[in-house]
Amino acid sequence: MFGEVSLQTFHRMPQYLKTLYELRKEGREFVSSVTLAERLNLTPSIVKKDLSQAKVQDGKPKVGYAVNDLIDDIENFLGYNNAKDAVLVGCGKLGQALLGYRGFADYGLNIIAGFDISDDVIGQKVHGKIILPTGKMEGAIKKLDIKIAILTVPQEHAQAMADALVKAGIRAIWNFTPAHISVPENIAVRNENMASSLAVLSAQLREILKREQDLNK
């Protein structure tokens, strides 16, 4: 689906980038797949395979990859340079937390504005981002040709709002609600599913505690 590049690879890319920033800060010019793998608990093989998909310049035998070049290549690969505009819909607690999250800019995401139905928050600013009434949403999306929406409305409004966003021209929805939303197949959805994450964490914890008990028998 992604022209050969797997989702797992995309998942790991920001981790490589993060480690590379640290290495640059430490003053290192070159880094090997072995070092990256160690820092991120991966194998050198997978690191080399992943990087081969993002990088332009080859690594050098004996020394590895040029840190700066690699940073450029991955940033470019992930589109961190050409900032993408987005809207955020639903400015409750979580919505406002995300609206004020400065980290997004580092990832090339630029939230234009928040939208909400409640007069209590309309007109407020969170870290310089204005909250507008949902009535103005479709117009803004169309006018600015925005493709990405962050969805943080209450669960029961998730589907209706997703429909409205699609109608307005949004092509990718980052869904922070627990609701499963249905969209046409040419729309990307990414679910930030707390329940899923917690299920996995609980499973890990259970396994760890069990292993420990077995040992102490």
Added chain:
Amino acid sequence: MFGEVSLQTFHRMPQYLKTLYELRKEGREFVSSVTLAERLNLTPSIVKKDLSQAKVQDGKPKVGYAVNDLIDDIENFLGYNNAKDAVLVGCGKLGQALLGYRGFADYGLNIIAGFDISDDVIGQKVHGKIILPTGKMEGAIKKLDIKIAILTVPQEHAQAMADALVKAGIRAIWNFTPAHISVPENIAVRNENMASSLAVLSAQLREILKREQDLNK
């Protein structure tokens, strides 16, 4: 690592559960793997395989699985019944949003209290959850034998706080900071990594837009 059950399977479990709740609400007594697969965009094969790992009672040919039994089995499998206590560390915007998030209770997670260093928030209550000074953290964790921590401190304090949590006896950390934290290998960590998610969403969006352009040529 999880006694045969893969992480992907754990990820899908809460989705099944969610759909089953809906079906129960609709008054359905039985559901087939085909129906579940349709609602969640999966194949019947994977649904059957996943469920076979969580359920106790067999499905019936021709009609499928008993909705109520299946709900019980999955809830049990995921540990939604025996509520797990947790602490939340770092009560900034995101921390408070999560502190006030009622959904956790549905997943069997019970946040005992929030902890923070700032006098601005200490003593406040968010949805009935009190915010305490970090000085009292270790004592509370030990006294109540708490195993799970939600980490929402600023990135630069993530590692130090993780260390403190491990020292206090925490065995599973749900990390909402962008920092990569190092912990002993008998501690579970789950990274809620925005950068990763955004990378995947961007990749999906890019692919969709590209496919569209190709068609219009």
Added chain:
DNA sequence: GTTTAATCGATAAAATAATATCGATAAAAA
């Protein structure tokens, strides 16, 4: 009561992802 249709559960096949291997190469050491 017999036939038909839908589904399960087990297993086989295919697809995908991760890991290991190895020749080529460049830096460093001898």
Added chain:
DNA sequence: TTTTTATCGATATTATTTTATCGATTAAAC
């Protein structure tokens, strides 16, 4: 200058995950 060593990049192998197949079974239709 020659040898050694560490690493890349390509490819082969292995492991994991998903999908497909199929006999057995049960509810419903006839």
